[in-house]
Amino acid sequence: MAEVEEIRGCVIRKDLYYAVDDHTWVRLNDDGTATVGMTDVAQNLAGPILHVRVKKVGTVRAKGKPLGTVESSKWVGPIKSPISGEIVEINEALKEDPQLVNRSPYNRGWVARLQPSNLEEELKDLLSGDQAVAAYQEKIEREDIKACEHLEGFEI
Amino acid sequence: MEDLEGKKILVIQTHGVDTPTRTYSPIFYAMAAAAMEMDVMVWFTMNGTNQLKKGEAEKVQLDPTSDVTLKTLLDQALDAGVKLRVCQQSMDLWNMTKDDLIDGVEILGATSIIDLALNADHVMYF
Numbered sequence: 001m002a003e004v005e006e007i008r009g010c011v012i013r014k015d016l017y018y019a020v021d022d023h024t025w026v027r028l029n030d031d032g033t034a035t036v037g038m039t040d041v042a043q044n045l046a047g048p049i050l051h052v053r054v055k056k057v058g059t060v061r062a063k064g065k066p067l068g069t070v071e072s073s074k075w076v077g078p079i080k081s082p083i084s085g086e087i088v089e090i091n092e093a094l095k096e097d098p099q100l101v102n103r104s105p106y107n108r109g110w111v112a113r114l115q116p117s118n119l120e121e122e123l124k125d126l127l128s129g130d131q132a133v134a135a136y137q138e139k140i141e142r143e144d145i146k147a148c149e150h151l152e153g154f155e156i
Numbered sequence: 157m158e159d160l161e162g163k164k165i166l167v168i169q170t171h172g173v174d175t176p177t178r179t180y181s182p183i184f185y186a187m188a189a190a191a192m193e194m195d196v197m198v199w200f201t202m203n204g205t206n207q208l209k210k211g212e213a214e215k216v217q218l219d220p221t222s223d224v225t226l227k228t229l230l231d232q233a234l235d236a237g238v239k240l241r242v243c244q245q246s247m248d249l250w251n252m253t254k255d256d257l258i259d260g261v262e263i264l265g266a267t268s269i270i271d272l273a274l275n276a277d278h279v280m281y282f
Contacts, residue, residue: 014232052158053157055157055159056157056159059159065193066192066193068157069157069188069191070193073187074219074222074224075232076184076187076191077187077191077232077236078190078191078192078193154241
């Protein structure tokens with residue numbers, strides 16, 4: 001089990017890399033690819049998610065450009081890619097069950113797997129471990145983000 | 157999901173605070189198009205103009221259990237890069253001047269809307 005921290009009930013895993021302002025995370029895989037998803041804070045702000053649409057496998061994205069979109073009953077917006085690279089896999093399970101993002105933001109609710117093109121450089125802009133927790137704490141307090149609510153079956 | 161980056165969408169909103177249930181969706185669609193990297197503009201005319209008067213959009217709240225109002229949506233749309241434009245001539249209907257408008261809205265005249273419609277990839281009327 002990964003080490004986690006909770007801020008206002010929002011779970012931050014310390015083993016991931018975060019683009020805190022965009023509410024996204026990156027997990028580095030052994031095969032050189034990187035998995036990307038949305039954070040617990042993101043799912044909480046959006047509320048129960050109705051649709052996740054991700055661009056096609058093979059699409060090349062620059063850091064900061066949308067990998068796709070996410071919509072709930074009260075919000076619609078982009079999922080900004082925290083790294084540059086080519087989409088090599090998308091989470092097909094989200095088509096049938098988009099609330100996997102709400103229930104399992106760091107595991108089964110992952111969004112896309114990328115083959116990074118500039119990872120070493122771009123990792124410098126992402127935060128992990130205690131740095132990520134501190135940055136999220138500051139953001140949550142500054143923006144007065146409401147306490148995280150979790151759907152039944154929530155998993156870390 | 158298709159790559160629609162750079163496509164131009166023009167949303168024309170003719171409904172205002174007097175018909176609350178007709179106000180949210182056009183802004184929501186505009187935000188969706190912006191999230192899909194399209195170039196999006198919402199043109200407010202006729203009754204649509206009155207929601208841009210300072211203090212009005214805050215009063216439109218479709219779900220009383222939520223803290224989201226029409227003003228929240230307009231602010232989110234601006235943050236997402238949606239351009240909000242208002243018809244100069246329609247402002248007269250509501251005795252509005254430039255100073256009455258919420259921040260982030262630009263005033264355009266009738267000839268501009270014709271140019272914008274011709275240059276858009278798609279126009280959505282509400």
